[in-house]
Amino acid sequence: MAKRRKYRKRQKNTVASWIVALIIIIWGGWFKLNSTNQNSNQSQEPSSSQQVVNNATTANTNYGGLSNEDYQKLANLDFKSGDKAYVYVNNNKSTLIKNAWKVNKVIYSNLDNLNRTSHSNTAFLEPRNVANDSLRVRQFINPTAWHSNRENGTQIYNRGHLIAYSVSAGIDQDGNYNPNNQSGDQNNPKNLFTQTAFSNQKIQTIFEGKVRNALKQGNKIIFQATPIFRGNELMARGINLQAISLNNNLNFNVYLFNVQPDYVFDYNNGRAKIDRNMVVNQ
16 A cells, blocks of 8 residues: 555656646747747838838828928937938838829929928829930029038038929929929929938939839839928928839939048038048948
8 A cells, every 4th residue: 555655656757747737838939929029020110210201191182292200200310320311211112092183284382481392292103204414504593501621621511402303394484384394403493402412412312213114115104302400490300202103113212412432511500510420321
């Protein structure tokens, strides 16, 4: 009887040990899986600047665009040396409404009370709007925060077009298509802002090129550009560009920082200062 009781006791201890071991294995596996999922989620999170402008809300207009709240979020983004020159907005998806395309035209917003182009210009484009580059003329409009490039020989400033010259052939300054006007929009105060040469020539041209190529392929496109100002500053912090084609072949939504390698700006007045530590990741 004593031997039988000892056997039963050993048997119970063995079963208990197996149960404890099984609990440890299950718990350890769950902990590892949970940790892996957390690490995976962290690795998939966008940068802080991208998080600010994800899940954008659409403006209350007939053709879309960003809400005032989202424009404010963009205005509050601070560029830091070494950052990328642009970030995606709304996961790079346009908030423009395709059904709004009715007539080939550009809707130019009026200047604000500081004479800034601080509101969206929206273009309803078709293939005939691809401009002949040979018809460019000298620009003479000075937008807010404009300064001459002649002082040190380095080109820092550009008169940046909201709706690019290269995709606005035939559009007059009222935004209507005129077949007698084969030049693109050039010296229109409602379509210009002080932009860094880097932002204009190296970055914005990438997205304007996408629009131009899509037009050459026969697409109809809505293209919108919105300079983003912070408070009453006279120089824009950046520009929101977005476009969508009616056949969905083109769709982007980006925010370009108005920055220049080796220079920093006082956005209150646009004045530049040399800073060799300013790096812009193209």
